[in-house]
Amino acid sequence: MSFKASAGLILILGVILGFLQSCGGDSSQQAQQEKVPEQISYNFDIRPILSDKxxxxxxxxxxxREAGLRLDIAENAFAALKENPKAHALVxxxxxxxxxxxxxxxxxxGLLMPxxxxxxxxxxxxxxxxxxxIKQGAKYEKHWAFxxxxxxxxxxxDLTDWPKNEIDYFILQKQEQKGIQPNEEADRERLLKRLSLDITGLPPTLKMMDDFLADKNSNAYEKMVDQLLKNPAYGEKMAIHWLDLARYADSxxxxxxxxxxxxxxxxxxxxxxxxxxxYDDFVTWQLAGDLLPNSGKEQLLATGFNRNHKITEEGGVIPEEYRIMYVTDRNDLFGKGLLGVTLECAHCHDHKYDPFSQKEYYQMFAFFNNVNEVGIESVIGGPETYAKKPLMEISNQDVKDILSFVNKPDTNRLIxxxxxxxxxxRKTYILKRGVYDxxxxxxxxxxxxxxxxxxxNYPKNRLGLSKWxxxxxxxxxxxxxxNILWQEFFGKGIVKTSGDFxxxxxxxxxxxxxxxxxxDFMEHNWDVKRLVKQMVTSATYRQSAVINKEKLATDPDNILLARGPRYRxxxxxxxxxxxxxxxxxxxxxxxxSVKPYQPAGLWEGATSGRGLLSVYxxxxGASLYRRGMYTLIKRTVPPPTMGIFDASNRDLCEVKRSKTNTPLQALVMMNDPAVLExxxxxxxxxxQEKTAANEKIIKAFRLIVCRKPSEKELTLLSAYYDKQLKAMTAAAAEKMTAVGEYPLIKNVDKKALAALMRVVSTIYNLEETITKS
Incomplete structure (x- = not known):
């Protein structure tokens, strides 16, 4: 073999070996290089291994359980082995x-474990x-979350001039331990957009932008926070995560x-x-408003929280089977949404990982098992099917005297x-294998x-459960x-698995x-707005989202929060x-709820053909332009546009939405009638404004992206407008502007309108537009 050939073979073998090593072929060596803590913690070092393996x-x-051995409890792990009384799992x-x-x-x-x-x-x-x-004594600890x-x-x-409030000291301490520093504060335009979207779910107005940029006072940011917290849109924004948790839907x-x-x-x-x-009153009213002393209609309405679950109207079902399903749903919601644990895993057997027995599952189940309901009620048809017993009726007088916040638009019966x-x-039993009968x-x-x-001393009912x-x-x-609120403002919880502690x-x-x-939350009487303000006024929250190569390599998932949150x-x-x-x-x-634009045939192709929701x-009019949270959610055919952007279909309690990126999302932004309109x-x-084309583009950019465009961005968009205006035909303009039901302004230059419309649509399609950064 020639020298050239042998050298080539060596080179090929070297590349293959390098590829295998880069793919984890030497994972054991990499593991050996991981740092072993000086003091081993059962909760943070050992328990995760036991749980996984x-x-x-x-x-x-x-x-x-195999061999009668239980490793999650110290007395069992140290006890003599059932198969060999002279030996012990741990010494x-x-x-x-x-x-x-x-x-x-x-x-x-034959002996190796696992x-x-x-x-x-x-x-x-x-x-x-x-x-x-084991060398340090094999000391057990109760699970940290319990x-x-x-x-x-x-x-x-060390960096004592950076923290704005207590949150920042905890964040900065970890950053300094890892040898990194936080980012500088985001520029005012991007910071205001982030803040406004987080508190109200809406972009800031031009006046808000101008006022904030002009306010040179040291408390300008805090004043803006207070202003946004007073905006009624705050309640709408905050409600979204709660509607997901409570599985609210319109069917x-x-x-x-x-x-x-x-x-x-x-x-x-x-x-x-x-x-x-x-928060304590907020949840107590929803769990047990009907059981409170001197309970009124508002407290009773709040308990609708636990009647949002799916309910069958199908003939031929076994009523008790479905009634048990409704109670199960409430019990599982309580576990996941309010306790942050996978209680549902103990429905059929003892929990495999957490210390919850099947008996304890049904003891919790008993709190929700006494509701005066049946598995199936009434038939498809009139208003009596819009709600199921137990129910309450809301009259016009109720809205006038007690429930003024209920937006009752007509005189129809509302239940x-x-x-x-x-x-x-009602007696409660452990259900063998979780089977209703x-x-x-x-x-x-x-x-x-x-x-x-x-x-x-607590009553053994839902009110007692709330006290507990x-x-x-x-x-x-x-x-x-x-943790759920932290997730809302920072993209992920301090505990990433927000439904499983x-x-x-x-x-x-x-x-x-x-x-x-x-x-601190408990010490201040569960004050939610105070907690929100703590989070958004922290230096941690106010950081720029810009990332350099060093931080990307050290902390790719931003666990250390050395940069601002950035996500759709x-x-x-x-x-x-x-x-x-x-x-x-x-x-x-x-x-x-309202029914905005939707592709034709979706409901009709997935329906029994009965009821008000068989045809879309x-x-x-004005109903087309309501906020997204008011879009009617039919569980079997949820709103397609929102589903493409990962909205919940509200089948079950959801405390954390997935975040996906698909081509369908781009297609929605380019083709959705709502965006084009x-x-x-x-x-x-x-x-209609007497301004130059460049000024119109700048204003559109500020309204949509919430900042002034750079010189390069403005040049590109202006050139695009000029190109579109030059190439636009009357027929193309007519077709393009015939989208949506909102009336077209009379005597408008349709070619100019279509050209500018394309520029605006392009701005809506920028990644930054729908990204919090």
Whole structure:
């Protein structure tokens, strides 16, 4: 073989070897290089390993437990082994005598744990952590999320002139530990857009932009925060995450998917946020407003929260089966939405990872099992099907005297499904394998011992459950809501798995900050607006979203928050931004949901052919321009445009929306009649102004992107306008401007309108337009 040929072969082999190594072929070596902490924490170092690799067979679920060994409880792990009484899974200080350690390091595949057949394997780093933990005494800790938060002291930092409030000290401490510094504050235009979208879900007006840019006072930002918090649109924006959590929709779900009138409850949620109802009262009214002393119609309306679940209207179903499904839905919502745990995993058996038994699941179930409802009620048809018993009727007099926040537009009968218990007590049983007709042991109302035992002085009903939820010793309630709000403003929670604070959930990125915020929230009487203001006035929130190569390499997911949040805004707010910037937005708050533009045939192609929602009859006039949150949600065929932008279809409780990027999103922004109509209306308005073309483009850019365009951006857009105006034909202009129902301005130059409309549409299609940065 010639030298050239052999050199070429060596080069090829080298490339292949390098490729294999870059693809993880030497993962064990990489794992060995991971830093082992000086002091091993069970909660933060060991428990995640056990949860991922061991607890499916050696955890809380007695039905799946192998060899009688349980590793998540110290007394079990240290006890003599069932199969070998002289041996122990763990021996404090002695890995060489600990069978658990010996099995995970065994070379014998018949002894190795986890078994090779499980396709699970501990890395060298994980084994090292376990070894060091055993040497340090194998000390167990209660799961961090099940220990009531204690308010930690404010950390010391080097960059003392950066923090604006307490939040920043916790954030900066971690950044300094990793050797990075926070970003500078975002420029005022981008910061105002971020703030306005986060607090109201709407872009700032030109006046707000001009006033904020002109205000040179040191408190200009805080004044703007206060102004936005007083805006009624704040309640609408804050309601969105709660509607997702409460699975609000305008149809019953299932096959017929008939119309329902739960929208007065949505009006109440907006009202409650706007008047800054504190979180403990806000939730208590929704869980048990009907059980409060001197309860009135407003408290009763609030309980619609737990009647938003899917309800069947199909003939031939087994009523008790569906009634059990409704109760299950409420129980699972309580676990995921308010406690942040996967309680539903204990519906059929003991939880495999968290310390929740099936018995405890049905003890919680008992709180919701006494509602005076049936599995199926009435038939498809008139107003009596719009709500299911128990229900309340809202009269015009109620709206005048008590429920002034309910936007009742007509004199028609208005009824809402609410909560109401039986006069007697319905017995609750553990359901074997979760099957509705397989009752086992009878249980009484109760709560998981691992979270907080139920106080015997509390009534054993939903009101007592709410008292338990807001007991200062409850470790989850405050943490979970603080985390959900943090997620709203920073894109991801301090605990990334905001619906799972259990052992399979992510560990908090900043545990001390989470505990400080949770404690502070409780100390200040669960004041939501105060908590929002804390977050948005922090230096952490106000940072520029610009990222350099070093930070991208060190912290690609922005866990350390050394830059501002940057992500696409929610589906509803995309529509709101388009309508608001064009001047089309109908700012009416509350009222029945509306049916805007939608591709033809969607409902008709997926319907039983019965009921009000069998055919899509689009609304007209001002109803077309309502905020996105008022779009009617039919569960079986949810609004397609919002679905493409990851809106919830509200089938179940959802505490975190997914964020996807698909070509369909670009197609929506380019072709949706709502966007094209907004482009036409804004362009027409600009043409009415006696300004130069460049000035019109600058104004459009500011209205949509919320900042002044750069010189390069303006040059490109102006050239595009000139090109379109020159090439535009009368026929093309006529076709392009015939979009949407909003009246066309008379005597307008349609060629100029179409050309400017294309420029405006291009601005709407910029990534920055629908991105919070």
């Amino acid at each position: 061991c607890l499916a067979c050696h955890g809380p679920d007695a039905n799946k 404090a200080g002695k890995p060489e005598l600990s069978q658990a350690y010996l099995r995970i390091t065994s070379k014998d595949t 078994p090779p057949a499980s396709n699970l394997k501990l890395t060298h780093h994980e084994i090292t952590l376990i070894e060091k933990w 220990v009531a938060p204690r308010k930690p002291g404010i950390p010391e930092v 019953h779900g299932y096959q017929d998917d008939g119309y329902r009138t739960q929208w007065p409850w949505r009006d109440w949620v907006i009202h409650a946020f706007n008047k800054n109802m504190h 809402v499904s609410v909560m109401g218990d039986l006069d007697s007590t 397989a009752p086992g042991e009878e249980v009484q109302p109760g709560t998981p011992q691992s979270i907080l035992p139920f106080n015997k 939820l807001f007991d200062k010793k409850n470790p989850l309630t405050s943490r979970v809501y603080v 259990g052992m399979q959930g992510e560990l908090p990125s900043h545990p001390a900050l989470l505990d400080w915020l949770a404690s 805004i929610h589906a509803e707010f995309i529509k709101d931004l388009v309508l608001s910037s064009s001047g089309l937005l109908n700012k009416t708050i509350g009222g029945p 009859n689009q609304d007209h 907004a482009s036409r209306v804004l362009a027409a308005g600009l043409l």
